[in-house]
Amino acid sequence: MKKSEKEKGKEKKATESKQQYKLIGIIAVVAVIIICVAAYLFVFNPPLSVAVGDTINVTYTGMFDNKTVFDTNVNSSPLTFTVGSGQLIHGFDAAVVGMKLNEEKTVSIPYMQAYGAYNPDLVGIVPLSQFPANQTLTPGEKLYERSQDGSIAIVTVVNVTNAGVAI
Template sequence: MQTVKNGDTVKVHYHGRLTNGTTFDSSEGRAPLEFKVGAGMVIKGFENGVLDMKVGDKKTIHIPVDQAYGPKSDEMIMDFPKENIPADLNPEVGMELQMSNPQGQVFQVKVAAIGDEFITLDANHALAGEDLVFDLELVEIA
């Protein structure tokens, strides 16, 4: 029976959770995730986790921070002047916003703190700094 190798396109059902058991994503009730192994379409630990699986195989993988979204970076936390915030926006701690850099690339930030003159924005990925656990089921190798 064929096993997954680099270059294969696969379809996988998954349930992703933090090490404390909190679910952060799942394909339940949706189509399985489809990606090409080795193409960098998913995090490295997820890609490595499907290698050598056969259709119908199920397993649980543990992905350390360095093979997931990396550690939290202080460089991704910035103070943004309140005077530059649109007047109709009332930021609250935890609120997710979209910003764009000078090159026009759009990225997500989260309001981390609100001060008198600045709001602190965190542009780290929401799962940065976290070890992840995935339950996988290989549905198809194309």
């Protein structure tokens, strides 16, 4: 009993259709699994970004345009602050908004969003006798002084001469 060519063709078509349906089924199952995994990750592990009011920890390096580092907390404790609270300069506050966990970012903060323009009228000379004899002062160094009301004044050493320290 030989099958006719017509019957062989029908069986071949049926086999090919079954294989196509199997392939479509496998693709559909894989697609559903991918969609479910993506939905699960989004719902239970949403992509977080920094918003005003968040308290965050930041490791930073501050440098001038010529790449001279003026402040950093690398290899020490992260800076912890509440975004938008006014604890830091406006430009830094604004720069972290929208960042994600462990994201690195390089920003250039204009002086008007930092400490303002350099004002030579604010430079004063403090006699060397006002500093401990063993203290070595260098230009660019930050000095911190606590006032009687508990606030802290931060000044920068501009120059050191026999006449005194320009801050």
